[in-house]
Amino acid sequence: DVKVTQSSRYLVKRTGEKVFLECVQDMDHENMFWYRQDPGLGLRLIYFSYDVKMKEKGDIPEGYSVSREKKERFSLILESASTNQTSMYLCASTLGGYVTGELFFGEGSRLTVL
Amino acid sequence: SQKIEQNSEALNIQEGKTATLTCNYTNYSPAYLQWYRQDPGRGPVFLLLIRENEKEKRKERLKVTFDTTLKQSLFHITASQPADSATYLCALPYSSASKIIFGSGTRLSIRP
Numbered sequence: 584d585v586k587v588t589q590s591s592r593y594l595v596k597r598t599g600e601k602v603f604l605e606c607v608q609d610m611d612h613e614n615m616f617w618y619r620q621d622p623g624l625g626l627r628l629i630y631f632s633y634d635v636k637m638k639e640k641g642d643i644p645e646g647y648s649v650s651r652e653k654k655e656r657f658s659l660i661l662e663s664a665s666t667n668q669t670s671m672y673l674c675a676s677t678l679g680g681y682v683t684g685e686l687f688f689g690e691g692s693r694l695t696v697l
Numbered sequence: 698s699q700k701i702e703q704n705s706e707a708l709n710i711q712e713g714k715t716a717t718l719t720c721n722y723t724n725y726s727p728a729y730l731q732w733y734r735q736d737p738g739r740g741p742v743f744l745l746l747i748r749e750n751e752k753e754k755r756k757e758r759l760k761v762t763f764d765t766t767l768k769q770s771l772f773h774i775t776a777s778q779p780a781d782s783a784t785y786l787c788a789l790p791y792s793s794a795s796k797i798i799f800g801s802g803t804r805l806s807i808r809p
Contacts, residue, residue, distance in 0.1 A: 616797065
């Protein structure tokens with residue numbers, strides 16, 4: 584069974600802390616994505632990666648960075664967490680090439696920044 | 698920039714009726730459009746993909762249409778059931794094959 588695993592379902596952090604959200608997929612997918620989801624705003628794309636060490640900014644990259652050192656792992660980093668980064672974070676993956684296949688999502692990581 | 702609008706934040710209908718959800722987009726001509734279902738506290742799950750050269754796609758009680766002139770997709774659930782209650786999201790590729798963006802979703806409630 585295909586799987587996207589996010590390291591933490593719930594996190595509570597303090598303002599200014601560095602936060603790492605990890606995502607691992609076991610499907611050998613080229614493309615991986617980080618979204619955040621907020622009520623009324625839907626899923627907004629933060630960053631995506633189409634290959635190891637390759638990344639592109641999404642619509643809301645400010646305050647975030649990403650790392651893709653291995654094909655199966657895509658990390659989202661909040662260098663200095665702020666309260667407006669309290670949100671549900673969703674990781675997804677899909678096959679490469681001209682993407683027409685489905686996105687597979689993890690269960691999400693709910694981050695609260697105090 | 699690309700914008701995706703889903704017609705309403707919430708839709709409430711009677712069991713057995715057909716639910717129709719709308720997805721409108723601007724400023725781009727995507728090669729395909731996808732629909733996802735999301736249950737509370739879970740990640741979205743893929744339902745259907747429709748390509749720009751397809752007018753209609755069906756899967757069991759689901760039907761999707763794609764009108765590239767109107768820049769609109771309609772998502773229908775026929776013979777709706779309470780178990781169909783969820784948030785439904787449309788998604789499409791924007792500016793590059795790998796960048797997938799989503800609408801804000803429509804929360805569908807089916808009452809018995």
